[in-house]
Amino acid sequence: MDGNGRWAESKGLPRVAGHKQGAETFRKIAYYCRDIGLDYLTVYAFSTENWKRDKLEVNAILRLLEDYLEEAAEKMSQEGIRLKAIGDLDPLSKRAKALIAKTEVLSAGLSGFQVNLCVNYGGRGELVRAAKLSSETGRDVADCLDTAGIPDPDLLIRAGGEKRLSNFLLWQCAYTELYFTDKFWPDFTDADVDEAIAEFNCRSRRFGGL
Ligand code: IPE
Ligand code: MG
Numbered sequence: 001m002d003g004n005g006r007w008a009e010s011k012g013l014p015r016v017a018g019h020k021q022g023a024e025t026f027r028k029i030a031y032y033c034r035d036i037g038l039d040y041l042t043v044y045a046f047s048t049e050n051w052k053r054d055k056l057e058v059n060a061i062l063r064l065l066e067d068y069l070e071e072a073a074e075k076m077s078q079e080g081i082r083l084k085a086i087g088d089l090d091p092l093s094k095r096a097k098a099l100i101a102k103t104e105v106l107s108a109g110l111s112g113f114q115v116n117l118c119v120n121y122g123g124r125g126e127l128v129r130a131a132k133l134s135s136e137t138g139r140d141v142a143d144c145l146d147t148a149g150i151p152d153p154d155l156l157i158r159a160g161g162e163k164r165l166s167n168f169l170l171w172q173c174a175y176t177e178l179y180f181t182d183k184f185w186p187d188f189t190d191a192d193v194d195e196a197i198a199e200f201n202c203r204s205r206r207f208g209g210l
Contacts, residue, residue, distance in 0.1 A: 001022055001025075001026060001043055001044060001045070001159060001185040001188075002158060002159050002160030002161075002162060002166075002184075002185055003018075003159050003160025003161065003183070003184030003185045003186070003187075004018035004019045004021070004022040004184070004185055004186060005018050005019075006018070006160065006184055007021065007022075007184035007185070007186040007187065008021070008186075010184075015057055016056070016057060016060040018184075018186055019057075019060055019061050019064055020060075020064060021186035022185045022186045023064045023065075023067075023068060024186075025185055025186050025187075025188050026043060026045075026068075027068070028189075028190070029041070029188060029190070029193060030081065030115050031079075032190045032193055033113070033193065034079075034080065034081060034112075034113040036193075038113065039112075039113065039114065039151075040113075040114050040115075040116060040150060040151070040153075041113075041114075041115050041116070042086070042115075042116035042118065042147075042150075042153060042169070043115070043116070043117060043118065044118045044121065044166075044168050045061075045065055045117050045118055045119050045121075046061055046062065046065065046087075046118070046119050046120055046121070047118075047120075047121060047122055047166065047167060047168075048087075048088065048120055048121065048122030048125050048167070049122065049166075049167065062092070062093065062096065065096065065117070065119060066093070066095055066096050066099060069083075069096065069099035069100060069102075069103055070099055072103055073099060073102045073103050073106060076103060076106050076107065076110065077106060077109070077110060080110065080112050080113060081110075081113055081114075081115055082107035082110050082111075082112065082113065082114040082115070083103040083104065083106075083107050083114070083115050083116075083117065084104065084107065084114060084115070084116045084117070084150075085100045085103075085104070085116075085117050085119050086116050086117065086118045086119070086121055086126075086146040086147060087118050087119045087120040087121030087122075087126070087146060088120050088121070088122075088125060088126075088129070089119065089120065091120055092119065092120060096119075114150075116147070116150065118168070118169075121146070121168075122167045123165070123167045123168060123169055123170030123171065124167060124170065126145055126146050126170075126171075127141075127145075127170065127171055129144075129146075130144035130145045130146075130171075131144075141171070142171070145171060145172070147169070147172055152172045152173070152174070152175065152176065153169065153172060153173060153176045154176065154177065154200065155176065155177050155179060155196060155197070155200045156168075156169075156173055156176045156177070156178050156179065157179045157180075157181070157193075157196045158178070158179070158180050158181070159181055159183050159184060159185040159188050160182075160183070160184055160185060161180070161181075161182040162180075163180050175205070175207050175208075177200050177203050177205065179196045179199060179200065181196070
């Protein structure tokens with residue numbers, strides 16, 4: 001979900017206004033993905049590198065996330081959306097951790113569409129944690145990742161014009177189809193999801209075979 005800051009700056013607004021609008025876009029897109037029958041939506045909400053930003057911006061992003069978790073905890077059973085947080089959750093606030101625990105308990109009683117929220121997530125850090133756990137337990141690396149049990153993504157959409165992974169799901173995206181759009185995330189619409197899926201449907205996936 002990239003381009004929140006530039007979206008705001010292009011309108012003469014503070015960057016935080018972009019994060020607020022980006023959070024609204026996320027809500028809308030999550031419902032849309034559920035409605036068209038997807039099984040999973042995984043979003044990169046906050047990276048292990050995002051702590052480098054100005055404290056005010058970091059706090060604003062984490063606050064928006066907590067607000068979303070709070071709202072989700074109230075509405076998820078009626079909306080039929082399961083939630084899972086992915087990343088190193090230890091450094092998060094007490095409130096965030098309590099809300100994550102609450103939404104995960106509620107999710108356990110639901111089935112169907114699942115949103116994975118990557119929070120304080122970095123692919124390299126996740127791999128280091130997983131390798132350690134794997135060597136201690138003898139379990140496969142994939143089963144020691146934060147995403148254990150979740151299928152690898154079929155399609156990755158990056159908004160905001162940059163063409164890189166930025167430490168997102170490095171292991172899981174080995175055979176993921178990549179889709180880049182210049183649109184800033186706050187401007188992303190249901191039609192943009194359709195367009196990305198239409199392109200995905202034209203790709204030939206061989207997974208190294210013929
Ligand atoms: C993405 O938007 C949101 C987060 C990283 C949390 P950015 O904040 O990276 O927006 P730009 O890239 O500066 O426009
Ligand atoms: Mg960015």
